[in-house]
Amino acid sequence: MxxxxxxxxxxxxxxxxxxxxxxxxxxxxxxxxxxxxxxxxxxxxxxxxxxxxxxxxxxxxxxxxxxxxxxxxxxxxxxxxxxxxxxxxxxxxxxxxxxxxxxxxxxxxxxxxxxxxxxxxxxxxxxxxxxxxxxxxxxxxxxxxxxxxxxxxxxxxxxxxxxxxxxxYHRDIYIEALANSIKKQLPDDFDMLQFSYHGVPERHIYKTDPTHTCNLENCRSDLNFHFNEYCYLNHCYETTRLVRERLNLPENKVIITFQSRLGKDPWLKPYTDITLEHLPKKRVKNLVVVCPAFVSDCLETLEEISEEGQEIFKKAGGETFTYIPCLNDNxxxxxxxxxxxxxxx
Incomplete structure (x- = not known):
C-alpha cells in the first residue's frame, strides 16, 4: 500500500x-x-x-x-x-x-x-x-x-x-469497465441479457424532476431530456443502451427490469420477478442477468437475483441462468x- x-x-x-x-x-x-x-x-x-x-x-x-x-x-x-x-x-x-x-x-x-x-x-x-x-x-x-x-x-x-x-452512469470509462466485465462472463449461447435495476416508486421520478414535465415514457424514449441529471429511470435506460452498443448486441437480446419493490404503490416497471416468470413462455430458455444499479454484490443481487430469481426462472421452464457479478473489486x-x-x- x-x-x-x-x-x-x-x-x-x-x-x-x-x-x-x-x-x-x-x-x-x-x-x-x-x-x-x-x-x-x-x-x-x-x-x-x-x-x-x-x-x-x-x-x-x-x-x-x-x-x-x-x-x-x-x-x-x-x-x-x-x-x-x-x-x-x-x-x-x-x-x-x-x-x-x-x-x-x-x-x-x-x-x-x-x-x-x-x-x-x-x-x-x-x-x-x-x-x-x-x-x-x-x-x-x-x-x-x-x-x-x-x-x-x-x-x-x-x-x-x-x-x-x-x-x-454514462461515463465512457465506467461503461467500458462494465461492458468488459459482462463480456468476460457472457456465455457464447444465450437468449436474453436482462439488466435488473433496483426499483423505486414511480413518484420518486416525478419528485426529482425539476421541470415537472416527466411522464415516465419520455425518460425511456428521449435520452437527451435536459433534466436527465436527476432522472433515475433515464439513467438506467442510458446505461443499458451504452453497454448494449459497446457489446454490439441487438436490441431484441436485451431487456430492462426493476427489482426489490416494497408495498402496493406503483414502482418502476417491468418488475424483475414477474418478467423472470414470463420469459420462458416467450422462448427465452438461456438467460443472463446483470445488476448495474449496484457496484458491490449484496443481498439484492446474491439472494434476490442469483438465488431466488434463478429459482423463479427455472420453475417457469427456463434452462440455464447465468448471474454476472457486480464490478466489486475489479x-x-x-x-x-x-x-x-x-x-x-
Whole structure:
C-alpha cells in the first residue's frame, strides 16, 4: 500500500467511499435495527413521519426482519456481509493506486458516514472527495447520501469542505469497465441479457424532476431530456443502451427490469420477478442477468437475483441462468474510481 500523500498546500484532501450499508449480523435483532434506520429514511419511504412510522414500525418491522434475516444468512460470508466485505476490498485496492487517504462509510449502520469523515479529519484532512457508490442518481441513494453527509458536516465538522463525485452512469470509462466485465462472463449461447435495476416508486421520478414535465415514457424514449441529471429511470435506460452498443448486441437480446419493490404503490416497471416468470413462455430458455444499479454484490443481487430469481426462472421452464457479478473489486473498476476522484483534485 502506498503511503497517503503528504500535502503542503492549504487544502489537505482525502477520499470517502460511501455505500448503502448492512446489518451487523444475521440476527433478527440486528436486521430489525438496520431496517428501521433504512426504511425510516424519508428519501426511501417518502411519507410524512407519522405515516412512515406507522408503516415501518407498526407493520413492516413486525413481519420483515425474520424473513430478511434468513435471506442474509444465505449470502453471509465468514468475514461478514458481502456488501461490507466488497466495500472494504474496494477501499483497500483504491488506496494502493491513489496518493490520498481513503476511508469508508455506510449510509446506514456501521461504519457510519460520520466515522468515515472523522477518520480523515484525524489525519489532517480538510477537504473530502465523497464518492457515493451508485452509478445512477436516485433520491433513495445518491441524494440521501449527500444530504446525510452535509448534515454530519454542518453539525460535527463545520470547517471541512466536501466535493461529490457525480453519478457516472454514462461515463465512457465506467461503461467500458462494465461492458468488459459482462463480456468476460457472457456465455457464447444465450437468449436474453436482462439488466435488473433496483426499483423505486414511480413518484420518486416525478419528485426529482425539476421541470415537472416527466411522464415516465419520455425518460425511456428521449435520452437527451435536459433534466436527465436527476432522472433515475433515464439513467438506467442510458446505461443499458451504452453497454448494449459497446457489446454490439441487438436490441431484441436485451431487456430492462426493476427489482426489490416494497408495498402496493406503483414502482418502476417491468418488475424483475414477474418478467423472470414470463420469459420462458416467450422462448427465452438461456438467460443472463446483470445488476448495474449496484457496484458491490449484496443481498439484492446474491439472494434476490442469483438465488431466488434463478429459482423463479427455472420453475417457469427456463434452462440455464447465468448471474454476472457486480464490478466489486475489479481492477478496471478501481481505475475508473481513481480517475473520477482525480477530476476533483
Amino acid at each position: 502506498s503511503a497517503p500523500k503528504v500535502q503542503t498546500s492549504a487544502s489537505q484532501q482525502g477520499i470517502l467511499l460511501v455505500n448503502l450499508g448492512s446489518p451487523k449480523s444475521t440476527s433478527v435483532k440486528d436486521v430489525k435495527t438496520y431496517l428501521d434506520e433504512f426504511l425510516m429514511d424519508e428519501r426511501v419511504i417518502d411519507l410524512r413521519w407519522l405515516f412512515r412510522s406507522l408503516l415501518v414500525q407498526g407493520i413492516i418491522l413486525q413481519i420483515r426482519p425474520k424473513k430478511s434475516a434468513k435471506a442474509y444468512q444465505s449470502v453471509w460470508t465468514e468475514d461478514g456481509s458481502p456488501l461490507i466485505v466488497f466495500s472494504k476490498q474496494i477501499q483497500k485496492k483504491l488506496q494502493k493506486v491513489v496518493d490520498l487517504p481513503v476511508s469508508l462509510g455506510m449510509r446506514y449502520s456501521e461504519p457510519s458516514i460520520e466515522e468515515g469523515i472523522r477518520q480523515l479529519v484525524n489525519q489532517g484532512i480538510n477537504e473530502i472527495i465523497l464518492f457515493p457508490l451508485y452509478p445512477q442518481y436516485a433520491m433513495s441513494t445518491t441524494e440521501t447520501v449527500t444530504v446525510k453527509a452535509e448534515e454530519v458536516r454542518k453539525k460535527k465538522f463545520p470547517d471541512i469542505k466536501i466535493k461529490y463525485v457525480k453519478p457516472f 481492477d478496471e473498476w478501481i481505475q475508473v474510481m481513481k480517475k473520477l476522484c482525480e477530476e476533483l483534485y
